[in-house]
Amino acid sequence: MAKRIQALGSNGKIILDMGTGPGTLALIAAKKGAKRVVATDIDPACIEAANRNAKEHGLSNVIEVVQSDGFEKVSGSFDMIIGNLPFRDKGWENIVISAKDLYSRFLTEAPNYLNKGGTILIVTASFADVGFIRSLVDNTGLTVKELVEHKFHTDWIVFQLT
């Protein structure tokens, strides 16, 4: 995913990084000149880590970290929307994540937040239900490019939607 972001370029772009975790992809986009990055996650620990990392890299003026379940707290529109979401169901404390529900919500809603000429990137892996995600991607009606990289005995599939 990092390679794809760099290949497409983030210079001057407004970017949404959903499921930012510690903010790695948001940092890459910001370091490569993004105008603004909104980095969201549902997990408060990730929000804290992403904020800390943005600050440590001197990029708090570019990266806005927002705690949000999917698009719940997202506003505005973006030139690039990145989704590196959980591949499997997960639950901790009072948070329960259904991976299929999340991908489904992401791919239904993301096109509504995309600027004209923008790109949506979503990544999955061969151990996940790739067929399910492919069907969601196809249902968006956008043009789809599928890029596969083999690493750690796993195929990593990035869907690029424009």
Ligand SMILES: C[S@@+](CC[C@H](N)C(=O)[O-])C[C@H]1O[C@@H](n2cnc3c(N)ncnc32)[C@H](O)[C@@H]1O
């Ligand atoms: C596979 S990790 C990706 C982390 C990071 N983007 C990276 O590339 O290293 C998935 C992230 O999605 C977040 N997440 C899970 N459910 C979410 C939801 N409903 N809304 C937003 N983020 C969510 C998790 O907390 C986790 O940080």
